[in-house]
Every structure is written in C-alpha cells, then in structure tokens.
Amino acid sequence: MTDPLLEPLLAGDRRALAQSITLIESTRADHRQRADALLAAVLPHTGKSVRLGITGVPGVGKSTLIERFGLSLIGQGRSLAVLAIDPSSKRGGGSILGDKTRMEELSRQKAAFIRPSPAGTTLGGVARRTREAMLLSEASGFDTVIVETVGVGQSETAVADMVDMFIVLLLPAGGDDLQGIKRGVIELADLIVVNKADGDLEATAKRSAADYQHALRMLRSPTPGWIPEVVTCSAQTGKGVTELWTIVDRFYKAVGEMGIAHRRAEQARAWMWNEVGETLLGELRRHPEVKRLVGGLENDVENGRITPAAAARRMLQAFYGR
Amino acid sequence: MTDPLLEPLLAGDRRALAQSITLIESTRADHRQRADALLAAVLPHTGKSVRLGITGVPGVGKSTLIERFGLSLIGQGRSLAVLAIDPSSKRGGGSILGDKTRMEELSRQKAAFIRPSPAGTTLGGVARRTREAMLLSEASGFDTVIVETVGVGQSETAVADMVDMFIVLLLPAGGDDLQGIKRGVIELADLIVVNKADGDLEATAKRSAADYQHALRMLRSPTPGWIPEVVTCSAQTGKGVTELWTIVDRFYKAVGEMGIAHRRAEQARAWMWNEVGETLLGELRRHPEVKRLVGGLENDVENGRITPAAAARRMLQAFYGR
Numbered sequence: 001m002t003d004p005l006l007e008p009l010l011a012g013d014r015r016a017l018a019q020s021i022t023l024i025e026s027t028r029a030d031h032r033q034r035a036d037a038l039l040a041a042v043l044p045h046t047g048k049s050v051r052l053g054i055t056g057v058p059g060v061g062k063s064t065l066i067e068r069f070g071l072s073l074i075g076q077g078r079s080l081a082v083l084a085i086d087p088s089s090k091r092g093g094g095s096i097l098g099d100k101t102r103m104e105e106l107s108r109q110k111a112a113f114i115r116p117s118p119a120g121t122t123l124g125g126v127a128r129r130t131r132e133a134m135l136l137s138e139a140s141g142f143d144t145v146i147v148e149t150v151g152v153g154q155s156e157t158a159v160a161d162m163v164d165m166f167i168v169l170l171l172p173a174g175g176d177d178l179q180g181i182k183r184g185v186i187e188l189a190d191l192i193v194v195n196k197a198d199g200d201l202e203a204t205a206k207r208s209a210a211d212y213q214h215a216l217r218m219l220r221s222p223t224p225g226w227i228p229e230v231v232t233c234s235a236q237t238g239k240g241v242t243e244l245w246t247i248v249d250r251f252y253k254a255v256g257e258m259g260i261a262h263r264r265a266e267q268a269r270a271w272m273w274n275e276v277g278e279t280l281l282g283e284l285r286r287h288p289e290v291k292r293l294v295g296g297l298e299n300d301v302e303n304g305r306i307t308p309a310a311a312a313r314r315m316l317q318a319f320y321g322r
Numbered sequence: 323m324t325d326p327l328l329e330p331l332l333a334g335d336r337r338a339l340a341q342s343i344t345l346i347e348s349t350r351a352d353h354r355q356r357a358d359a360l361l362a363a364v365l366p367h368t369g370k371s372v373r374l375g376i377t378g379v380p381g382v383g384k385s386t387l388i389e390r391f392g393l394s395l396i397g398q399g400r401s402l403a404v405l406a407i408d409p410s411s412k413r414g415g416g417s418i419l420g421d422k423t424r425m426e427e428l429s430r431q432k433a434a435f436i437r438p439s440p441a442g443t444t445l446g447g448v449a450r451r452t453r454e455a456m457l458l459s460e461a462s463g464f465d466t467v468i469v470e471t472v473g474v475g476q477s478e479t480a481v482a483d484m485v486d487m488f489i490v491l492l493l494p495a496g497g498d499d500l501q502g503i504k505r506g507v508i509e510l511a512d513l514i515v516v517n518k519a520d521g522d523l524e525a526t527a528k529r530s531a532a533d534y535q536h537a538l539r540m541l542r543s544p545t546p547g548w549i550p551e552v553v554t555c556s557a558q559t560g561k562g563v564t565e566l567w568t569i570v571d572r573f574y575k576a577v578g579e580m581g582i583a584h585r586r587a588e589q590a591r592a593w594m595w596n597e598v599g600e601t602l603l604g605e606l607r608r609h610p611e612v613k614r615l616v617g618g619l620e621n622d623v624e625n626g627r628i629t630p631a632a633a634a635r636r637m638l639q640a641f642y643g644r
Contacts, residue, residue, distance in 0.1 A: 036629075036631070036632055036635075039629050039631075039632070040628070040629065040632065043626060043627070043628070043629060046626070047626055128631060131630075132629070132631070135629070184506065184509060186540055186541065187506060187509065211536075211539075211540070212540065214533075214536060214537065215536065215537035215539070215540040217533075217537070218508060218533070218534065218537040219508065264626075265623075265624035265625070266624075268623045268624055268626070268630050269620055269623055269624055269630070271623075271630035271631075272619070272620070272623050272630035272631075272633045272634050272637075273603075273634075275630060275631055275634035275635075276603070276606065276634045276637055276638060277599055277602070277603055279634065279638055280599070280602040280603065280606065280638075281595075281598070281599055281602065284598065284602065297594070298591055298594070301587075301590045301591055301593075301594050302587035302588075302590055302591055303587070304365060304366075304368070304369055304586075304590070305365070306362070306365070307358075307361050307362065307365060307454070307457070308453075308590050308591070308593035308594035308596075308597060309358070309361075309450060309454070309593075309594075309597055310358060310361070310362065311594045312594050312595075312597035312598045312601065313358075313597075315594075315598055316598060316601055316602075
C-alpha cells in the first residue's frame with residue numbers, strides 16, 4: 001500500500017514535505033513503521049542535491065548569512081531546504097534555531113523550506129531525524145540542502161558526517177581569541193568564512209582570515225582532492241556572499257562525482273554501524289540489573305577500585321543474566 | 323589464593339614484570355582469569371607514575387629521543403618503563419617497535435624496562451593490553467611510563483586516552499609539508515617537539531616551531547589549565563632533550579593533582595564503556611546470521627538501496643533471531 005503522502009511529496013508539495021518530516025520525527029511505533037516505509041519509497045528519488053553543512057556560534061551571523069546566501073541561490077534558479085541540528089532544542093521551548101522570526105525573507109520564498117531542529121535528548125536521535133529530513137527534502141525536489149548547527153555537544157561532527165561540504169563560520173578575531181574555537185571543528189572545515197568583514201572590523205577580519213589560512217596548512221584536508229579555503233564576507237552588507245557559491249561549485253568540481261559518491265557511501269555505512277552500536281548500548285543501559293549496577297561500577301572505575309575491563313565484564317554479565 | 327607473581331612483581335622484580343605482561347597478553351581463558359585476578363590485586367599499587375604518550379612517524383627519531391630522554395631521567399634518579407602500541411605489530415614479524423636493537427643503551431639500564439607492542443589485530447585489544455601493562459609497570463615501581471606509537475590507524479587517540487600528557491614529535495618542515503600531519507593528531511598535543519634541530523636543519527626547525535606555535539593558537543588546548551607548547555630539540559646531539567623534563571614538570575604543576583585525577587577518572591570510565599560497546603558489537607558481528615547478511619547490507623547501504631537505519635534494524639533483528 002502506497003503512503004498517501006508519497007505522491008504529493010514527490011510532486012514537491014510543501015505541506016506533504018512538512019507532514020512527512022513530522023511523521024519521521026514521531027516516536028510512536030506505528031508512525032515509525034509508516035515513516036520507514038515512506039523513506040524506503042522515496043530513497044530512489046534522493047541524493048541529487050548539494051549537501052552543505054554550516055556551523056557557527058550564536059552571534060556569528062549564521063541566520064543572516066544563510067538568508068542572504070539562500071536568496072542569492074534562489075535568484076540563480078536553485079531551491080533550498082534549511083534543516084537544523086540542535087540536541088538542546090525543545091520544540092516551543094524557545095530554542096534559537098526554532099525561532100520563527102529567523103530568515104523571514106527566505107522563509108517567504110516558494111523555493112525555500114526552513115525546518116527547525118527536531119526535539120530530542122540524544123544527538124544520535126536528533127541527527128538521524130535530520131538525515132531523514134534531508135532525504136525527504138531531496139525527494140521533494142530541493143536541489144540544495146543546508147544543515148546548520150550552533151555546535152552543541154558533538155553536533156558539528158554529526159553535521160559534517162551527513163553533508164558533502166562543511167563550512168565553518170567565524171568572527172573576526174585575533175591572537176588569543178583564536179583559542180576559543182571548539183576542539184576538532186577547524187579540522188572538519190572545507191571552507192572557513194570569516195563573517196562581519198565590514199566597517200571597523202574589515203581589517204581585523206582580513207587579518208583573521210590570513211591567520212586561519214596560515215594555520216590550516218598544518219592540518220590535513222578533510223576532503224581528498226580539495227584544499228580548504230578561507231574567505232571573508234559580510235552577511236549584513238552582502239559583500240562576498242554570492243561568491244560563496246562559486247567556491248561550493250569549485251569544491252564539487254575538484255572532489256568529483258566519484259569523490260562525492262565515495263564520501264556518501266562511507267557516511268551511510270558509518271551511520272548504519274552507529275545505529276547498531278547505539279541500539280545495543282541503549283538496550284544494555286535499560287536493563288534493570290545494569291541500571292542497578294552502573295552507578296557503582298562507574299564510581300569504582302573512576303576511583304581506581306576496579307579495572308575498566310573488569311567493570312565492563314560485570315556489566316555484560318548482568319546484561320546477559322549470568 | 324595469591325598469584326606467585328604478585329610478590330616479586332610488587333618488589334620490583336623485572337622478570338616477574340615481564341612474565342605478568344606476557345600473562346595479560348595471553349588470549350587463553352585460564353590465563354585471562356589469572357591475569358584479571360593479578361590486575362585486581364595490583365590495582366591499589368598503581369597510579370603513582372608520570373604517564374607520557376609520544377607519537378611520531380617512522381624516521382622522526384622517536385627511539386633516539388626516548389633513549390636520550392630516558393637516560394637523562396635515570397640520571398636524575400627516576401625509573402622508566404617504555405611501552406609501545408602498534409596494532410600492525412606481529413611478534414617476531416619484523417615490527418619496527420619490536421626491533422631489539424632499538425634503545426640499546428637504555429635497555430641495559432636497571433632503572434629502565436622496554437616492552438614492544440603486543441601483537442593483535444584490533445586497536446582495542448592492543449590498547450587494553452598496553453593499558454594493563456602500564457598498571458603492572460606502576461605496581462612494579464616505575465615512576466615514569468612512556469607509551470609510544472608510530473600512529474597506525476587511530477593509535478594516537480588510543481595513546482592520548484591512556485596518558486596524562488601527550489607529546490607529538492615532528493620533523494623540521496615548512497610550507498605545504500605541514501599538510502602531511504594526520505588529522506586530529508595536532509589537537510591532541512600538549513607538547514610539540516620539532517626534532518632534528520641540528521646542523522643544516524636547525525634554522526628550518528626553528529621556523530617550523532614558530533609556524534606550529536602560531537597555528538596552535540587556533541586550537542583549544544586538550545588539557546584544561548595548560549597551553550600547549552612547541553619546542554625544538556636534537557635527539558642526536560642531545561640539545562634540548564633534558565629540558566623536556568622541565569616542561570613535563572611544569573605541565574603537572576599547571577594541571578594539578580586534581581586535574582590529573584579528573585583526567586584519569588574520565589579515561590577509565592570511557593575505557594569501560596568502550597569495552598562494553600566493543601564486546602557487544604563483536605558478539606553481533608560473530609553471529610552467524612549477521613555474518614551472512616552484513617556484506618549485502620553494507621553494500622545496499624553504500625549504494626543507497628536501503629537507509630542506514632533500516633539496515634541497522636535488519637542486522638539487529640538477525641542478531642536477536644526475530
């Protein structure tokens with residue numbers, strides 16, 4: 001039996017897309033079953049979009065940049081779905097990413113679709129639903145998907161693991177301020193964009209960009225065939241924003257279809273194993289006997305009263321009822 | 323019943339230490355049981371050493387540096403156990419780390435103990451045995467432990483996750499050569515040592531060090547309370563080698579006893595959960611029905627014929643015999 005959402009979804013109906021995403025976000029068992037069938041049906045219609053990830057701390061101008069960039073894309077005849085990952089988001093609870101006033105102009109565009117982060121307590125769950133929302137957006141005809149995150153927990157890695165190209169948005173800064181960037185994030189970057197390169201900050205932004213450029217040479221590129229770039233822009237004045245697409249275009253040409261296909265295949269396989277591992281650990285953690293033991297074992301391990309290997313063995317014995 | 327190895331081990335008998343490590347490296351079930359009991363018995367006598375990790379590609383001069391550094395430590399009245407992690411090592415198969423001619427002078431010292439990497443196919447297994455060898459070395463009275471790795475697979479992360487301070491040894495290089503460093507390794511470094519700062523290469527080494535220093539500002543320190551440093555040295559001439567201990571000393575003072583205790587507690591807890599996860603996944607992978615399915619599912623996932631979540635579900639259903 002075909003899901004009634006399938007036809008309108010594939011035809012590009014926006015309400016059908018929104019409803020489909022709500023369906024995959026549901027935790028009800030019957031919804032989950034229906035969602036899985038719908039995902040299986042749309043799968044052949046996915047994978048044709050440009051998948052971009054963007055991260056940046058609050059205040060860096062992420063929304064303004066995505067709005068400007070999105071409007072510029074739409075002006076070139078493209079379409080854009082913006083999805084968010086924020087494991088701290090609570091629907092209706094005042095999450096920044098769920099803020100309705102964001103990207104007001106972009107959200108009025110027919111060729112744009114903006115969806116706040118699904119609610120959820122684990123990054124794994126939030127990431128899975130965002131990945132699936134990306135597939136639904138692609139099936140619905142969007143040729144560009146941007147997954148954005150404010151960078152809570154390990155969310156940058158989660159985003160980088162689901163997109164083709166990862167963009168890190170930074171503020172103009174110098175010297176010791178550079179220290180503030182979260183560990184590991186710079187190494188994920190295919191492109192660093194120093195925003196707010198306008199007015200008094202323009203010179204600082206240019207200097208920051210040069211610093212980052214210099215420092216990037218120390219790190220191996222996350223993407224074979226591509227050397228990460230650093231640019232400045234001003235989301236507010238629009239300077240440098242349209243040029244970002246030129247870089248995206250260059251990235252896809254440099255990495256090539258085979259390179260992108262290879263990355264996506266790796267991502268999918270890793271995602272599968274991740275789901276398997278998380279499910280197994282989740283079951284272990286929910287086992288009543290494990291629940292009873294876990295606090296004491298963690299404490300004993302942390303205080304050197306038992307070796308981690310012995311503690312792990314006890315936990316597994318409890319799980320298997322031995 | 324007390325293990326006959328326990329008393330001589332705690333008394334600092336070198337043969338007892340070597341035999342104890344051989345015991346924990348054994349995969350025989352009865353040996354494993356004996357090893358676990360021995361580890362439980364020595365645990366109260368562990369944790370008092372300075373735990374250092376060192377990584378560097380072949381050719382960087384790691385052995386020469388460790389030998390020089392070790393002899394200098396021993397000259398100051400300290401004792402040193404050098405353990406290695408190399409998941410590609412096959413005992414007797416010509417591994418670089420197992421090379422008997424390495425650190426010849428150091429190995430003749432009474433206050434030194436050098437042990438090549440345990441053989442093994444998985445990093446997890448090799449790492450566990452090295453961690454346990456570290457505990458045995460501490461129980462045997464060594465006040466300094468160096469865990470070294472050539473950096474195969476994720477072995478740098480494994481080493482950083484079992485030591486207090488992680489040192490990255492690099493060659494003098496400039497410009498694009500810097501790109502060659504493995505992703506993520508620089509971010510683990512509490513100390514970068516540019517070796518071979520002698521003769522013609524001295525100026526290049528100094529320039530490299532300045533470049534790394536500059537670039538390090540971009541990355542957050544792996545260790546709260548400590549700002550990573552970059553120094554040059556020459557393992558061959560000995561210049562700068564003795565000074566390394568001054569930095570180690572400064573590191574321990576800056577991080578503090580509480581900081582070190584906190585790091586070790588975190589490491590132990592993470593190790594426990596890692597063992598639990600690896601054991602569960604290992605059991606799943608060995609299940610005959612999973613074995614039958616896994617190749618096809620990985621292939622389907624990589625080629626976008628099935629979603630990773632659906633593939634994970636099938637694998638778990640096969641595992642549970644549903």
